[in-house]
Amino acid sequence: MSVNKKSLLEKIDSDAKSISPMSNEPDKETEIGLNIYDEEEKRIRLKGIQQDIDERKKYAKYVFLYLFLWSTALFVFIYLNGFDIINVSDKIIITLLTSTTIKVLGLAYLVINYLFPKNK
DSSP, X not given: OHHHHHHHHXXXXXXXXXXXXXXXXXXXXXXXHHHHHHHHHHHHHHHHHHHHHHHHHHHHHHHHHHHXXXXXXXXXHHHHHHTTSSOOOHHHHHHHHHHHHHHHHHHHHHHHHHHSOOOO
């Protein structure tokens, strides 16, 4: 029985030596799959970044158009008041000028920070 046990242990030992050890490197199929996944992830990220850029441009144009129209309307209002076509008190004119200036500066600041965000 001891001989049989010994030969069995030798057989197990030789079988264990013939089996190649596992590698940390992926096989060819897995490597191809990982590359495809990485490329798809990069493509999706780039598409999202491009969409963000397009949306930022669109909303920046809307904000600047709004500011232009508001400023033009204020200019016309002051012009009409200056030629006595309409009669508005000086306090109202000062209030409109002050609020418009604050609005223009505030929206311009927000748009610039939105278009050019600080890096994370």
